[in-house]
Amino acid sequence: MTPVSPADLAARIATHRCPGETLVVGITGSVAVGKTTLARQIAEALPAGLKVEIVSTDGFLKPNAVLEAAGLSMRKGFPESYDRAAMAAALAGLKHGAVKVPAYSHTSYDVDPAAARTITGADVVLVEGLGLAPDAAGQRPPLDLLIYIDADEDDIIAWFLARFMGLWDAAASDPSSFYARFRHMSEGEARQFALSVWNGINRPNWLEHIALARLVADIVVVKALDHSLSA
Template sequence: MDALAGKPQSPYRVFSREEWAELRADTPMTLNADEIERLRSLDDPLDLMEVEQIYLPISRLLTLYVEATQGLFRATRAFLNTNGAKKVPYIIGIGGSVAVGKSTTARLLQALLRRWPNTPKVDLVTTDGFLFPNEVLAAEGLMQRKGFPESYDLPALLKFMSDIKAGKERVAAPVYSHLVYDVVPGAEIAVENPDILILEGLNVLQAGTKDVRAVPFVSDFFDFSIFIDAEENTIHDWYVDRFMHLRETAFRDPNSYFQRYASVPPSEAMALAEDLWGRINLPNLRENILPTRARASLIMRKGEDHRVEEVALRKL
């Protein structure tokens, strides 16, 4: 955010938390505390105040954007005299580093958008399902590059996005399990004519690829995009803390890929978390994720307590 806000020619208008909260206007609060608790991820201190001050204004903004897009569709249909044409889903991309709260943001916006007065159908898909299976990654020597752009089946992801934007009746997305740390064979999520589709993932805003055949880019299909941002050292702390907490919870499941780390001494687990961060997640953040920040429609800047301190909205 600092790199954007300080430039007089910035394409963004930057709002403080207080300024952004005022933009909620009269948007009704449609979620209760219990629902928010179920939507939030581990160590993400989401509460009613955060939703009211940050996410409700985003929901209101998206309402206006979707309505405007639908109006443009109607105008184009009238101009082309294609009354039978069917509108295609409005696609929202959510990107950012590991441990910044992408999943919480995606689930929360899905829940809020579903409760608009016209109750739109809102689907959520994560790009994790488009990772190559571990067997393929291992054969290609990419297990230590998992999450990097080359670890995804980009042609499959592009086809999925193209089918969605083409208005295909039913489009299937593969499923990823964080428990077993792999794509689930044969499992899929069916996306059937949603009004809105949210696509969440590490590199969703990336515009470059080593595969020159991969045109267009995934981000070209987005109508609106959100980047969740924080200081590098802060993200590091969140990642390590989450790993240590998972060691006490999910890693203890016998089916967990990381089950072997549940019983090691804390010092060894901490060393592993630091190694994974420094060898995989930090390089991916610097090389592939952070450079895409300036492509987002909206940037949410979080502080050390995980709460959003600033919001930057791209000027039209």
């Protein structure tokens, strides 16, 4: 494996650009593997003259009320929890004109209609999140490039627990936070609960669905515990 940096990835992405066209690049991998961070780092490393937008696939999750009515509340992040038709239409539309993309609130953990935005005239759109794995027919969403972030499970668990506990801790002074509902737990109980979420929800989703994107990715990077990348 050869060390790579976000700047290396940005340079590789830039070589695929065609002037006057929008390049749509997906970035996916397990929950907590660092998709949002890598998208931001790549955006910052792309040439300054380019108009770059970042879109999270979280906005294409079905609203909580819809998921609850369908008995899918505990399947959020799984393929059936996304409006895949809307996401495919939006990704394809980015190459042809203005597209309104939905947004997601990580405070309410629900789609936030008020935060939707319109993207037009972008040179590069980085689409980060879940829902980018191929479907049952082996077809991935309409992307020009797909980057898959791989990592050892022990490292992903460490990142997931650190993120969960950080949000749990912050919720002590933010009753509006989704994580406020877990504040009745002790620190040890919260950590055990987070681990149960990983084992019961995120791990099966990763192994059964998300990891399939690795097979159709154009670029696979491996992330180490210290967040360094190699390819």
